[in-house]
Amino acid sequence: MIDVYLVDGTYELFRHFFAVPSSRDASGQEIGAVRGVVASVLSMLESGVRYIGVATDHVIESFRNELYLGYKTGEGVDPELMSQFPILEAALDALGTLVWPMVEVEADDALAAAAVKAAADARVKRVIIYTPDKDLGQSVSGTRIVQLDRRRDVVRDEQGVVEKFGVKPESIPDYLAVVGDSADGFPGIAGWGAKAAAAALSRYVHLEAIPKDWRQWDPSIGRARALSESLTKSWDDALLFRELATLRTDVPVFDSIDDLRWRGPKLEFKAMTERLKAPEMLERATLIAAKK
Numbered sequence: 582m583i584d585v586y587l588v589d590g591t592y593e594l595f596r597h598f599f600a601v602p603s604s605r606d607a608s609g610q611e612i613g614a615v616r617g618v619v620a621s622v623l624s625m626l627e628s629g630v631r632y633i634g635v636a637t638d639h640v641i642e643s644f645r646n647e648l649y650l651g652y653k654t655g656e657g658v659d660p661e662l663m664s665q666f667p668i669l670e671a672a673l674d675a676l677g678t679l680v681w682p683m684v685e686v687e688a689d690d691a692l693a694a695a696a697v698k699a700a701a702d703a704r705v706k707r708v709i710i711y712t713p714d715k716d717l718g719q720s721v722s723g724t725r726i727v728q729l730d731r732r733r734d735v736v737r738d739e740q741g742v743v744e745k746f747g748v749k750p751e752s753i754p755d756y757l758a759v760v761g762d763s764a765d766g767f768p769g770i771a772g773w774g775a776k777a778a779a780a781a782l783s784r785y786v787h788l789e790a791i792p793k794d795w796r797q798w799d800p801s802i803g804r805a806r807a808l809s810e811s812l813t814k815s816w817d818d819a820l821l822f823r824e825l826a827t828l829r830t831d832v833p834v835f836d837s838i839d840d841l842r843w844r845g846p847k848l849e850f851k852a853m854t855e856r857l858k859a860p861e862m863l864e865r866a867t868l869i870a871a872k873k
Contacts, residue, residue: 582704582705582706583631583632583702583704583705583706583838584630584632584705584706584707584708584709585632585633585634585695585699585705585707585708585709585838585841586625586630586632586633586634586709586711587633587634587635587636587692587695587696587699587708587709587710587711588622588625588633588634588635588636588711588712589636589688589689589692589710589711589712589714589717590618590635590636590637590669590670590673590680590688591636591637591638591666591688592712592713592714593617593618593621593711594614594615594618594637594662594665594666594669595614595662596732597613597614597615597617597618597621598613598614598659598661598662598665600617601613601614601616601617604616604858606856606857606858607856610664610668611661611662611664611665612665612668612856612857612858614662614665614669615665615668615669615672615857616857616858616859618669618672618673619669619672619673619676619857619859619862620859620862622635622673622676622678623676623862623865623866623869626843626866626869627865627869630843631842631843632699632838632841632842632843633678633679633841633843634678634679634680634681634695634834634835634841635673635678635679635680635681636680636681636683636688636689636691636692636695637666637669637670637680637681637682637683637688638666638683638687638688639666639667639670639682639683639684640655640683640684641653641654641655641658641663642654642655643683643684643685643686643687643690644685644686645687645765645825648821648824648825649766649767649821649822649825651766651767651768652765652766652767652825653764653765653766654766666682667682670682671853672853672857674847675846675847675849675850675852675853676846676847676850676853676866677843677844677845677846677847677850677866678843679835679840679841681695681832681834683832686829686832689712689714689716689717689828690828690829690830690832691832691834692710692712692717692720692828693717693719693720693828693829693830693832694828694829694830694831694832694833694834695834695835696708696710696720696726697720697726697830698834698835698838699838699841700722700725700726702837702838704838705725705838706725707724707725707726707727708725708726708727709727709728709729709736710726710727710728710729711729711731712728712729712730713728713730713732713733715746715753715757715762716753716757716762716765716826716828717828718737718742718745718746718750718753719750719751719753719754719826719827719828720750720828721737721738721739721741721742721750722739722750723738723739724738724739727741728741728742743783746775746779747775747776747778747779747780747782747783748778748779748782748783748786749783749786751786751787752782752783752786752787753826754823754826754827754828755778755782755786755787755788755823756778756779756782757769757822757823757826758770758788758819758820758822758823758825758826759773759777759778759788759812759819759822760773760774760775760778761822762825762826765825765826767821767822767825767826769822770811770812770815770818770819770822771811771815772804772807772808772811773808773811773812777802777803777804777808780801780802780803781798781802781808784799784801784802788812788819788820788823791809791812792809793809793813794809795808795809795810844870845866845867845869845870846863846866846867846870850862850863850866851863
């Protein structure tokens with residue numbers, strides 16, 4: 582049985598950019614974060630990972646920016662961080678890793694689509710999504726599709742999603758719609774905090790199932806009248822925010838999980854490791870390939 586690993590390359594690049602020392606190639610281009618991410622992927626391969634895909638936000642903006650003007654953009658992102666995306670994508674490709682550089686949709690969409698497609702293959706035992714992003718909580722399914730927060734070393738299955746958010750994975754887009762997501766740039770619905778959202782959506786699952794008349798709400802949900810009035814007043818916004826929070830699972834990612842199998846570095850990886858000032862990476866990759 583196969584374990585499939587799906588990595589949020591955007592998160593990893595951001596994380597390493599702020600965690601590792603600056604380093605520049607011969608032309609003066611910043612490469613420190615790229616080197617950190619590639620080293621991290623090599624560590625995964627050394628630990629026995631063989632089926633892996635990495636998604637990146639080649640362009641920060643997506644179709645969601647057309648739906649909502651306040652949605653996140655690349656504004657304010659350090660140019661030296663942004664400039665490393667194409668280098669990271671080229672480096673991982675040279676390593677022999679399948680990479681999805683997203684333009685019209687986001688890396689999260691690619692991860693969600695890849696998780697669903699991989700889980701549909703009878704050969705797959707488990708799909709592990711390497712990201713702490715709460716959006717991906719909606720992709721978790723039982724113990725078959727899970728999230729791994731590498732920084733905190735926490736694996737979150739379906740029960741873990743319920744413990745963290747108070748709702749099942751299928752309710753995560755509805756939850757984010759009313760609570761809001763500052764990272765993605767939408768505010769949620771006034772008066773709806775995490776506690777209220779968990780209480781309502783653990784009972785009703787989706788926004789449409791919440792009774793229009795607050796007097797019909799489950800009595801265990803507090804502030805029913807105020808929450809109902811706020812939701813009714815901002816109903817169109819709630820549906821829009823849910824659309825923003827819902828990940829696409831129809832993104833073309835691979836034809837077969839065999840496409841995800843790592844078969845060793847490509848010839849161009851040698852030149853890439855020299856650019857990254859990390860020639861030892863070639864030796865590491867070669868040794869891993871010899872053992873697989």
